[in-house]
Amino acid sequence: MMYGYEWDTSSALAFALSILPILGIGLLVTLQAAAVGYAIALVLGLVLALLRRSRYKAISWTVACFTEFVRDTPLLVQLFFLYYVLPDFGIVLPAFMTGALALGLQYSAYTSEVYRGGINAIQRGQWEAATALNLTRLQTYRDIVVPQMIPRIVPALGNYLVSMLKETPVLSVVTVLDMLALANMIGERTFDYLVPLSMVGLIFLPMVLICSALIHLVERALPKSGIPLR
Amino acid sequence: MTWTQYLAPLMKGAQITVMISLTSIAFGTVLAFLAGIARTSSNPIISGIAFVYVLLFRGTPLLVQLFWFYYALPLIGVSFDPITTGIMVLSLLTGAFGAEVVRGALMAVPQAQHEAARALNFSKFHTLWHISMPQAIIEMMPAFGNLAVQNLKDTALVSLISIADLTFQAQSLRNITLDSATIYTMTLAGYFIIALGLMLIIRFIEAKLRRGAAFPRSAHS
Amino acid sequence: MTSIIRFQNVTKRFGALTVLDNFNFDVRQGEKVTLIGPSGSGKSTVLRILMTLEPFQEGQLELAGIGYHESHGRGDFKASDRHLHKIRSNVGMVFQSFNLFPHMTVLRNIVEAPVAVLKMKREEAESRAVELLRMVGLLDKKDQYPSQLSGGQQQRVAIARALAMRPRVLLFDEPTSALDPQLVGEVLGVIRNLAQEHDLTMLLVTHEMRFAREVSDRVCFFDKGRIVEQGEPDRFFTNPEQPRTREFLSSVLNG
Numbered sequence: 001m002m003y004g005y006e007w008d009t010s011s012a013l014a015f016a017l018s019i020l021p022i023l024g025i026g027l028l029v030t031l032q033a034a035a036v037g038y039a040i041a042l043v044l045g046l047v048l049a050l051l052r053r054s055r056y057k058a059i060s061w062t063v064a065c066f067t068e069f070v071r072d073t074p075l076l077v078q079l080f081f082l083y084y085v086l087p088d089f090g091i092v093l094p095a096f097m098t099g100a101l102a103l104g105l106q107y108s109a110y111t112s113e114v115y116r117g118g119i120n121a122i123q124r125g126q127w128e129a130a131t132a133l134n135l136t137r138l139q140t141y142r143d144i145v146v147p148q149m150i151p152r153i154v155p156a157l158g159n160y161l162v163s164m165l166k167e168t169p170v171l172s173v174v175t176v177l178d179m180l181a182l183a184n185m186i187g188e189r190t191f192d193y194l195v196p197l198s199m200v201g202l203i204f205l206p207m208v209l210i211c212s213a214l215i216h217l218v219e220r221a222l223p224k225s226g227i228p229l230r
Numbered sequence: 231m232t233w234t235q236y237l238a239p240l241m242k243g244a245q246i247t248v249m250i251s252l253t254s255i256a257f258g259t260v261l262a263f264l265a266g267i268a269r270t271s272s273n274p275i276i277s278g279i280a281f282v283y284v285l286l287f288r289g290t291p292l293l294v295q296l297f298w299f300y301y302a303l304p305l306i307g308v309s310f311d312p313i314t315t316g317i318m319v320l321s322l323l324t325g326a327f328g329a330e331v332v333r334g335a336l337m338a339v340p341q342a343q344h345e346a347a348r349a350l351n352f353s354k355f356h357t358l359w360h361i362s363m364p365q366a367i368i369e370m371m372p373a374f375g376n377l378a379v380q381n382l383k384d385t386a387l388v389s390l391i392s393i394a395d396l397t398f399q400a401q402s403l404r405n406i407t408l409d410s411a412t413i414y415t416m417t418l419a420g421y422f423i424i425a426l427g428l429m430l431i432i433r434f435i436e437a438k439l440r441r442g443a444a445f446p447r448s449a450h451s
Numbered sequence: 452m453t454s455i456i457r458f459q460n461v462t463k464r465f466g467a468l469t470v471l472d473n474f475n476f477d478v479r480q481g482e483k484v485t486l487i488g489p490s491g492s493g494k495s496t497v498l499r500i501l502m503t504l505e506p507f508q509e510g511q512l513e514l515a516g517i518g519y520h521e522s523h524g525r526g527d528f529k530a531s532d533r534h535l536h537k538i539r540s541n542v543g544m545v546f547q548s549f550n551l552f553p554h555m556t557v558l559r560n561i562v563e564a565p566v567a568v569l570k571m572k573r574e575e576a577e578s579r580a581v582e583l584l585r586m587v588g589l590l591d592k593k594d595q596y597p598s599q600l601s602g603g604q605q606q607r608v609a610i611a612r613a614l615a616m617r618p619r620v621l622l623f624d625e626p627t628s629a630l631d632p633q634l635v636g637e638v639l640g641v642i643r644n645l646a647q648e649h650d651l652t653m654l655l656v657t658h659e660m661r662f663a664r665e666v667s668d669r670v671c672f673f674d675k676g677r678i679v680e681q682g683e684p685d686r687f688f689t690n691p692e693q694p695r696t697r698e699f700l701s702s703v704l705n706g
Contacts, residue, residue: 074386
């Protein structure tokens with residue numbers, strides 16, 4: 001995929017500018033991986049958090065162990081596990097999907113803790129009031145619990161988005177052509193790693209800062225008392 | 231090969247992983263205190279340097295930092311062997327995240343405590359070490375525990391700069407045997423056991439600190 | 452007659468708000484002065500400036516013959532840490548919220564500063580601390596932590612802690628305002644005993660009018676950053692001259 005690209009290595013600045021377009025392609029892959037991975041993490045984490053509250057000890061205990069295990073082991077090894085073991089069971093996914101799945105899986109362990117903390121922070125009286133008003137379980141969650149949870153969980157969930165964004169370069173290890181993979185290829189071709197690798201860092205830095213700032217803004221804009229869903 | 235034959239090479243890798251993790255947590259903790267205290271300094275140059283350091287290492291991916299120190303830095307004449315590079319980068323990363331923990335805990339010490347220290351004519355140094363730090367350090371422990379486990383997980387990336395850690399050994403074994411499921415399950419279990427050990431150590435230190443300063447947690451009056 | 456504290460045309464602003472406006476105020480050595488007035492009138496600010504917890508923008512301030520500022524920069528008077536250290540060696544403060552160090556025992560709270568700042572030997576500092584604790588009636592609590600004490604007991608320890616530094620001037624910033632009513636008496640009792648000390652200069656911000664009348668040599672009524680009226684307590688409370696003073700006194704005495 002490097003064919004057809006010419007790099008101007010006459011000066012560091014010219015080199016940096018000439019690799020920008022190709023790094024831009026990698027950036028898109030990076031952002032897509034983070035987006036898919038984050039979507040998986042948000043949904044899977046919620047499922048895990050709800051299963052954790054199951055009244056069956058066997059289920060809640062298994063889920064608790066699973067999340068703890070996923071949380072305490074490296075993303076890279078989990079990625080290798082999915083990348084090499086899934087095909088043994090006949091599940092063949094593109095590298096990108098495997099990567100996004102690994103990101104999603106690792107971060108679902110984090111998000112499930114955020115959801116759980118959010119639910120646990122709802123005062124007992126709120127549940128009792130819901131019961132006293134004869135609300136169904138669904139109504140209680142939809143109208144009472146979730147609206148009060150949102151302002152509490154959004155900041156933590158946002159921070160995990162930023163963390164995940166910073167972990168996407170790991171996907172380059174399983175042939176995903178993200179920004180880092182492309183920078184490495186440019187480095188191999190030109191024997192100059194300094195410029196491409198520095199560029200990747202310099203592109204990540206403002207992305208991370210802007211994301212963090214946006215999360216902070218959202219956090220401040222959210223009413224502390226909660227957001228009604230209907 | 232059966233799974234028992236994987237044990238020896240994986241154990242060898244695990245030793246490297248534990249060594250790198252413990253060393254970089256130790257250096258990282260020192261850096262965290264230096265940079266965290268520097269961030270609260272009223273001298274703009276000192277706090278500025280600490281700010282830029284924390285910003286750079288918190289704002290960029292670890293893998294990029296690792297490759298940068300391993301592939302790019304030698305091009306401007308600075309090169310270290312892989313182990314040193316790995317420990318250095320992990321220490322710097324842990325130090326940057328730890329600095330925010332230290333700063334946050336120091337800032338959470340109530341202003342009234344600083345006023346009381348000033349009224350008793352304590353020096354800035356005495357106030358930091360004998361008034362602020364003892365109250366802040368216990369608040370830091372849970373966050374440092376998380377950072378330690380994060381550090382352990384991050385060490386897996388040093389396998390990508392040819393350090394023969396647990397992940398590296400797992401990769402080598404898989405390339406020979408293609409027995410992916412067994413090898414990676416064992417590897418994940420290995421990391422999990424090390425993580426549990428790490429958490430036990432942190433608990434122990436926290437309990438010790440708490441006993442050393444036997445005041446209740448919310449005693450700010 | 453020598454003044455130990457001398458404010459000359461001191462102006463203190465918080466942003467656009469002027470808290471003290473061309474403030475003049477003298478206190479004699481050994482004098483016990485009570486500052487009263489509505490909240491936000493600047494009386495606590497006077498103490499906080501004296502304790503070097505707040506800077507001021509204009510004017511001169513001296514305590515025990517030492518001027519507060521060495522230089523003038525960015526609108527505030529500046530002094531080096533060494534100079535501030537010198538000023539503070541003559542003055543101590545008792546805070547509304549006690550501000551004991553939660554990670555130190557009662558004894559350690561009192562001993563810490565004499566050892567660290569006055570370079571006193573630990574044994575000597577401890578025997579003095581024991582004396583002070585006996586004086587405030589809390590010797591049996593010496594090995595406890597602040598959180599194990601009631602508010603009144605914490606404040607008595609805080610007074611002992613301030614006295615351990617042998618200040619010539621002791622500032623009390625609403626020392627009983629954070630206490631439950633039944634605990635106020637024990638703290639006032641300790642302050643009353645201190646007021647017998649001839650050499651100790653005391654500045655007391657309080658809402659306890661009867662107590663102010665009983666212990667002070669002079670009462671100053673603050674309003675909007677200036678002293679509206681001051682005088683000897685019996686005259687002040689029985690026959691205030693200014694209408695604003697009468698209004699304030701009737702609101703606190705009958706309210």
